[in-house]
Amino acid sequence: MSGRLILAGNVIADLVIEVPALPERGGDVIATRAGTTAGGGFNTLVAAGRLGTEAVFAGLHGTGPHGDLVRAALAAEDIATLLAPRTDGDTGFTVALVDGEGERTFVTSFGVEATLTRADLDAVTASLRPGDLVQLSGYGLVLRDNGPLLADFTAALPTDITVCLDPAPLVADIPEAVLAPVLARTDWLSANAREARLMTGLDDPRAAATALRERLAPGAGVLVRADKDGCWLATPGRPPVHVPGFPVAAVDSNGAGDAHVGAFLALLGQGHDPLTAASAANAAAAYAVARRGPATAPDRRALAEFLGEHPLARALFGTGSR
Secondary structure (H helix, E strand, O other), X not given: OXXXXXXXXXXXXXXXXXXXXXXXXXXXXXXXXXXXXXXXXXXXXXXHHHOOOOEEEOOOOOOXXXXXXXXXXXXXXXXXXXXXXXXXXXXXXXXXXXXXXOOEEEEEEOOHHHOOOHHHHHHHHHHOOOOOEEEEEHHHHOOOOHHHHHHHHHHOOOOOOEEEEEOOOOHHHOOHHHHHHHHHHOOEEEEEHHHHHHHHOOOOHHHHHHHHHHHOOOOOEEEEEOHHHOEEEEOOOOOOEEEOOOOOOOOOOOOXXXXXXXXXXXHHHOOOOXXXXXXXXXXXXXXXXXXXXXXXXXXXXXXXXHHXXXXXXXXXXXXXXX
């Protein structure tokens, strides 16, 4: 049996607004499309669940329209919630502006998810099983109250739990006293090129992957996601390897990084080697950016169809021959 993916992070509402281009400061622009969906770590859970890994949301959710939306979305994907709804406020939200080239820009307003307690994390710890994968996000670590609690929680996790950290766009704002113990316990760090640069000062993703690997424990690994160029995979004792991407016409990059992380962890937990899991994560992210919406990660059938005769299909599903 593969381990579950446990999100010790945030699932919030995404107000997604498509615009031809971002307005200048003080300006305005007419949106071409808008809608509200579940977002944040939801996309990671969906990506893992659709590939056959049991996914569990272990974060906070509130009472109100955003909390109701989040719970309905989780239920529709058969994702369990571990903690009861908070009755003292609503779930937060993000405004995601998607421009004409598919790039996204975010503004986030947190709700009850910013009020984590030690009792909440004790409940999460008590629910863990050997072989589970715990996903953390920089969005939780950057919060004044949540960050220290999550750092203590992560540092105390037993060795039979795999810890993955997605540092998120606000990584530069995470206090070192919070980030250091999390990095020391991280088994897999998955960052996009911008986040890797913020953490290392290096523009080259290969060099950044090497530098990040050196900041982790001896047995840990790093992925630096490079959008259409795939990703760089750095594993212990080996130089970073470039894992090619899958060319597609991108229409919406919102949630692509989450799809990559969720797919990678799901396949890693199912016993695939890191290189196979990373290549499949590239394919899942490519599939996602070619479709509108934040939670567009493929299920197993869709991923197999996307890969077609690619040799990766045989490694994953026993099909494909080219």
